[in-house]
Amino acid sequence: MTSCVALIPARYGSTRLPAKALLRDTGKYLIQHVYEQVAAARTPTEVIVCTDDERIMDAVGAFGGKAVMTSAEHQSGSDRVAEVAAGLDAELILNVQGDEPGVSPVLLDRLVDALAADRTAPIYTAGVPIKDRAVFDDPNAVKVVADGSGTDGGGRALYFSRSPIPHGALSGAGRSEPLKHLGVYAYRREALLAFSALRPVALERTERLEQLRALCHGMAIGVIVTDDDSPGIDTAEDYAAFVKSYTLARGRPGDRQ
Numbered sequence: 558m559t560s561c562v563a564l565i566p567a568r569y570g571s572t573r574l575p576a577k578a579l580l581r582d583t584g585k586y587l588i589q590h591v592y593e594q595v596a597a598a599r600t601p602t603e604v605i606v607c608t609d610d611e612r613i614m615d616a617v618g619a620f621g622g623k624a625v626m627t628s629a630e631h632q633s634g635s636d637r638v639a640e641v642a643a644g645l646d647a648e649l650i651l652n653v654q655g656d657e658p659g660v661s662p663v664l665l666d667r668l669v670d671a672l673a674a675d676r677t678a679p680i681y682t683a684g685v686p687i688k689d690r691a692v693f694d695d696p697n698a699v700k701v702v703a704d705g706s707g708t709d710g711g712g713r714a715l716y717f718s719r720s721p722i723p724h725g726a727l728s729g730a731g732r733s734e735p736l737k738h739l740g741v742y743a744y745r746r747e748a749l750l751a752f753s754a755l756r757p758v759a760l761e762r763t764e765r766l767e768q769l770r771a772l773c774h775g776m777a778i779g780v781i782v783t784d785d786d787s788p789g790i791d792t793a794e795d796y797a798a799f800v801k802s803y804t805l806a807r808g809r810p811g812d813r814q
Contacts, residue, residue: 559673561743562647563601563665565591566634567655569610573791578613578655580790582800587790588613589620590658590803598662600669601651607641608655633767635742639753642746649673650749652742654789658799660741661785668743671781678779679748680771684711684736685786692737693721697791699738699766703780710734711780717766736780739787748776 567578567588578588585593588606596604606617606624609631617624631637634654642650649669653660664683672681684701692698696719706712716722717738726735744752758773760766771778790796 559649559669560602560647561600561649561651561669562642562645563595563598563604563651563653564638564641565595565604565606565653565655566637567591567606567608567613568631568634568637569608569613571656574793574796576612577790577796578608579616580796582796583803586616586620587658587796588616588655589622591653591655591660592617592620592622594658594660594662595651595653595665598651598665598669600649600666602647605641606655607637609637635749635767636753639749642744642749645746648746650744650746652744652749654740656790657741657787658790658803659787661783661787664739664781664783664785664787665741665743667781667783668741671779672743672745675779678713678777679745680752680776681743681779681781682714682768683739683741683781683783685739685783687727687735687737690727693727693735696720699740701736701738701780702733703736705733707779707781709782711736711782714768714772714778714780716772717768718764719766736782737786739783740789752776 571577580587607627609629614624627637627640638652668681687693700722701717702715704712723733726733758770761769
């Protein structure tokens with residue numbers, strides 16, 4: 558069986574919501590919610606939080622998880638997980654952002670299984686169909702266009718953008734269904750290390766999307782399509798909505814600690 562380790566990058570100094578990994582209005586740290594979802598997946602043999610702050614290290618240790626300290630100089634989560642992946646012997650690496658408390662374990666397993674079965678694409682990611690025009694037009698909702706070669710309508714990524722692509726996708730019957738990109742990745746370890754060593758490219762800087770670096774350097778990215786949308790926590794409003802959803806799902810008030 559192909560070995561896989563899940564790495565969760567979590568930095569303390571988030572621009573829009575500092576220290577969000579340590580929010581715990583549900584009675585659990587936000588990073589704990591993410592950790593538990595990832596640990597529920599079948600394919601990873603180990604889950605590790607990759608952080609730049611002792612407070613996150615301590616929080617992960619408090620709930621029994623594993624965390625490692627990384628450089629504070631990394632510009633992206635991919636660079637952070639690449640630092641840790643360099644010291645592992647796993648063939649496959651899952652990269653799950655530390656602000657995705659609703660990430661689907663089933664989706665993570667689908668990503669790993671797809672990557673393990675496909676020797677032509679060293680990276681896999683996911684997209685969810687967009688039904689809402691507001692999401693399609695939202696620059697914070699990254700869109701991915703795939704070539705449709707996958708049995709689920711995904712296939713190979715052609716481009717990622719913050720713009721509403723493909724043009725006219727929601728304009729009528731018979732048009733291509735747009736996909737919102739979900740920021741989860743499965744990498745072959747050597748591909749992750751190679752990607753991290755590449756210099757940023759102009760399109761990456763323009764769109765502020767590091768996955769364009771991989772495409773510009775000829776690295777194929779496989780895309781699977783899922784209905785498991787898991788919104789990330791970027792703002793205080795996002796977190797409040799998550800707390801409300803979590804509380805309602807359990808039928809009790811959240812424990813504030």
